[in-house]
Amino acid sequence: MLKRIALAASLALALAACQDENLAGGSTRHLSPIPPATMALMSTKGMSKNDPILIRAYKKESELEVWKRGSNGKYALLKTYPICRWSGQLGPKTREGDRQVPEGFYAVTPAQMNPNSAYYLSFDTGYPNAYDRSFGRNGGDIMVHGSCSSRGCFAMTDQNIAEIYAIARESFASGQRAFQFQSYPFRMTPENLAKHRLDTNIAFWKNLKEGSDTFEISKEEVQVSVANRRYQFNADSEVASAVAQKQRHDEQEVADLVSKGMKPIKLVYHDGDTHESFRTALANASGVTDTKLGFVSRTEGIASGPQQIALDDSGREKIETPAPALAFASMKEVPAEAPKPKVVAAAQPAASAPAPSSEETPFYKKMFGNVADLFSAPSQPAAESVQAAPAAIAPAARIPAKPQKRADAASGLKLAQVRN
Structure with missing residues (x-):
């Protein structure tokens, strides 16, 4: 009986999120300085290490962006980092153990930074937020961390998480109370929206796009609230008008793409994906510790990327069948x-x-x-x-x-x- 209880507890941990536990000892990796090349990049863009940050992540493209507020008070892209591993499918996280990386708008405070992470370094994304709780979603410990292994997290290389951690640390040290973490299924382009227009999550993704558009127009941290199970993005009238205009333009472009024959699709992942730059290395790692990437999980599912499935007009998977004439002809080829x-x-x-x-x-x-x-x-x-x-x-x-x-x-x- 005790063995069964222990096995059940072990299985529950395996199905849970990344379960980031503190390492014993006094590691100083969290004190690593921002690399000189990145400091020089900040300087060329009119930024300093003390300026606030904002992070955006994209699952389909497997990329994470760090934005910094420049001397003009507007956020600008500092650097894009390849994501080494994320798990699950496109779509929001809904429950504990679903291996899903969440999608939405989250806040990261200094208390959510883990300098003694079992995954080299990490920070908690803040899932579940008010929006998630309005749907009764549960789970937690969804992080951005090192080591190329994921059970619902954004896994970076140790080198990249060390750099991101250092950038966030300096911003907190200069007075930033929390930075916004925006997580998307893909870049909110008309092409992506046209391809995924029949996905069951499309209404939710269009809601996320409102926030994405608001940020890209204002270049300021988006003011987010939740009402009627929807994200609400508070902006002044000028920004709101520009967002509405952009949405109309993008919707027209989606309609044009559809009229030109762009077919609806569904991407099915074995268990998440990796950035293209890591694909060959991960295919050769086979679930072992790699000197550059750390421990690599479930490499068999990401060697070739997701499967693209065509959908019919109702959003169901399209099943290709031979034409009746061809089928009849094939029957006549073999005499009785x-x-x-x-x-x-x-x-x-x-x-x-x-x-x-x-x-x-x-x-x-x-x-x-x-x-x-x-x-x-x-x-x-x-x-x-x-x-x-x-x-x-x-x-x-x-x-x-x-x-x-x-x-x-x-x-x-x-x-x-x-x-x-």
Whole structure:
């Protein structure tokens, strides 16, 4: 009984999120400085390490962006990092153990930073938020961390999480109380929306797009609230007007793409994905510890990327079936009774073949004449189908007399049809 309880507890941990536990000892990896190259990049963009940050993540593209507020008070993209591993499918997280990476708008405070993470370094995204709780969604411990292994988290390389952690640490040290973490299924482009227009999550994704558009127009942290199980994005009238205009433009572009033949699709992942730059390395890692990537989980599911499934107009998976004419033709290719060696002899040109005698003419041909042609086999000589595999024909000496007679009759009928 105790063993069963222990097994159940172990299974529950395996199905849960990343379960980031603190490592014993006094690691100083969380104190690593921002790399000089990144500091120089900040300088060229009019930013400093003390400026607030904002992070955006995209599952389909497997990319995470760090934005910083510049000297003009607006956020600008600092750097894009490839995501080494995320798990689940496109769509929101709904329950504990579903291996889903959440989608939505979250807030990360200094208390959510873990300097002693079992995954090198990490920070908690803040799932579930007010929106998730309004749907009764549960689970937790959804993080951005190192080590290329995910059970519902964004897994980065150790080197990249160290850099992101250092950037966030300096912003907190300079007074930022929380940074916004925006998580999307994909980049909110008209092309992506057109392709995924029949997905069951499309209404939710369009709601996320409102927030994405608000940020991209204002370049300020989006003010988010929840009402009637929807995200509400509070912006001044000028920004709201520009967002509405952008939405109309994008909707028209979606309609144009559809009218030009863009088909609806569904992407099905084995268990999440990785950035293209890691695909070859992960395919060779096979669930072991890689010197560059750390521990790699479930490599068999991400070697080739997701499966793209075509949908019909109702949003169901489209099943390709052969045309009826082709199916009927394939049925006629195999006769009910295979021709015997007499048909092989008939493979000679029809002009040189002797005329069939009256004894070889079937009785129904004698009685009904050409009317029987309506019920006979196709006019294609049977010999042509036999020539494709002559080795399969047995020697004449081994064929019993009775089948030979039927073959002779069939041969006579075929030849008569050819002549007719």
